Amino acid sequence: MIPEKLVEVIKHEGVATIGTYADEKIHLSNTWNSYIVITENGKLLYPAGGMNVTESNIEKNNKVQMTVGSREVEGFHGPGTGFRINGTAAFIKSGPDLEKIKQKYPWARAVVEISIESATQTL
Amino acid sequence: MIPEKLVEVIKHEGVATIGTYADEKIHLSNTWNSYIVITENGKLLYPAGGMNVTESNIEKNNKVQMTVGSREVEGFHGPGTGFRINGTAAFIKSGPDLEKIKQKYPWARAVVEISIESATQTL
Numbered sequence A, B: 001m002i003p004e005k006l007v008e009v010i011k012h013e014g015v016a017t018i019g020t021y022a023d024e025k026i027h028l029s030n031t032w033n034s035y036i037v038i039t040e041n042g043k044l045l046y047p048a049g050g051m052n053v054t055e056s057n058i059e060k061n062n063k064v065q066m067t068v069g070s071r072e073v074e075g076f077h078g079p080g081t082g083f084r085i086n087g088t089a090a091f092i093k094s095g096p097d098l099e100k101i102k103q104k105y106p107w108a109r110a111v112v113e114i115s116i117e118s119a120t121q122t123l
Helices: A004-009 A052-060 A096-104 B004-009 B052-060 B096-104
Strands: A015-022 A025-032 A044-048 A063-075 A078-092 A110-121 B015-022 B025-032 B044-048 B063-075 B078-092 B110-121
Touching: A004 A063, A004 A078, A004 A110, A015 A052, A015 B015, A015 B025, A015 B063, A025 A052, A025 B015, A025 B063, A025 B078, A044 A096, A052 A078, A063 A110, A063 B015, A063 B025, A078 B025, A096 A110, B004 B063, B004 B078, B004 B110, B015 B052, B025 B052, B044 B078, B044 B096, B052 B078, B063 B110, B096 B110
Parallel strands: none
Antiparallel strands: A015 A025, A015 A063, A044 A110, A063 A078, A078 A110, B015 B025, B015 B063, B044 B110, B063 B078, B078 B110
16 A cells, blocks of 8 residues: 555655645644654554644644655656655554654654555656 | 745755645645755745646645755754745746746746745744
8 A cells, every 4th residue: 555665765864744724724744754654554653743733733624635755766757756645644642652652752742643545656 | 034044954955845725625746955946035936847736726825835844954953954934836937037947947837936924944
């Protein structure tokens, strides 16, 4: 379900972005590619420190779009590729996923969990 | 108007993202930091190859949010910084800005012009 190339992308450091929308305002928040963990069942997890607007937006509208890419991974036209992911997001604020992520990122107040509906290579 | 640190960020390669919203759908599109040019009057320009959904969205709603960052530039908490930019976007499809960008990117069908309302360092 997760394309091999997407797995390769997040092995290279870079800025990943998720976009949410509520109350007639768009909001983007970021994580680093290196913070993203792919679960066995194909979800993406990463720590949330702040991300308060993202959290309040997804309480109203959990549909998100995410982009992740790397200039160092070969794409359709040479070096550089990226993905556009459609899915839903949830903030996990207790339980084993949070405890595990806190071991690496003690500042994490939650885990952002992205359930992927589609992941399209754009470049 | 453009923070010095933002100028520094775009000197480091990475994925920059703009988010648009129309017809109840969020849409993210990307460029490379290295493709972004800062004009004398403080706008951001970059080439559009495809970006058809972004263009059609901004015809309905030109308010965009953009994020750009680099792990290699010092932020508030050590290595890594990023900016969230609020502004408006326009597609420029003729004139000197397009001609200039086409010299470097012959595939450019338009120039995306971001007029910045705010640029906030987030990390």
